[in-house]
Amino acid sequence: MKVGVIGLGRMGGGVCANIIKKGYDTTVFDLSKQAMQRFEGEAKLAGSAEEVFQACDVTLLSLPGFPEVEAMTEKFLALGVKGKCVIDISTSYPTSSRKIYDAFKAEGGDFLDAPLSGSPVAAAEGTLVVNVGGDEEVYEKYKELISAFSKASHYIGPSGAGNVVKLLNNYLAIMYIGLYAEAFPLAEKLGLDVEKIFHIIADSSVNCKNYQGMIPKMCINKTFDPGFALNYCLKDLSYFKMMYEELKVPSFILDGGINLFKMGRLMGLGEKDSSEVAKVMYKFLGIEV
Secondary structure: EEEEEOOOOHHHHHHHHHHHHOOOOOOOOOOOOHHHHEEEEEEEEEEOOHHHHHHHOOEEOOOHHHHHHHHHHHHHHHHHOOOHHHHHEOOOHHHHHHHHHHHHOOOOEEEEEEEEEHHHHHHOOOOOEEEEEEHHHHHHHHHHHHOOOEEEEEEEOOOOOOHHHHHHHHHHHHHHHHHHHHHHHHHHHHOOOOOHHHHHOOOOOOOOOHHHHHHHHHHHOOOOOOOOHHHHHHHHHHHHHHHHHHOOOOOOOHHHHHHHHHHHHOOOOOOOOOHEEEEEHHHHOOOOO
């Protein structure tokens, strides 16, 4: 099996490295020459995304969002997709995934949406969780390939289902960060010992990995260690909002979260870690950080 990987950033690069480690014949492409140089001598370096697609049986896409995925797959459709498969490991939009799936099926190709849950560290370690939408038999065909860069993969359902689960997961995680950003700066403003309150609340049902990982860096030590960028949070929340808009129903809590993260972006925090959204409330509360 010849495998292509397009997009060698923080997630795609780790995924690609683990695919190569498992011995797959791999061809890669990224707009960044530096990203490609990492794989020199380990994989074939292509001159374009189209070259990757034409040379491989299955091509993985790790791109910024669904507009880029749509543009890329349109190029593939123009080349001919019969007998080929594309696995989109980006965080994409479900309706977009279904549209691409339909176009590929009509031309004899296969398409899976298989977004990644986990950090760049997990991508490098090969311990991601992958939730897959598309045809189950296609998932089974490529399950071993997916296992090369994951600790677990799950078949969720028809095309788009993988991205629904990914966006649901990210929505919950991001909104928790928004809650912490509003709650703990307020406690500090009211004169409470934030670290003490952190440990007290940790002894309740509120405690979770997100709580333990985020609050120390955003509200106690205030180191705001880099991880998942605020702009990515806003992108994922906007995708989640689009699902509500398609159904023509309101999204009350989500709208508040979007406004908070938009304010963070207006403050110039878009490229910073998501924990820096707490600086919005620190500013309004008059707390210097």
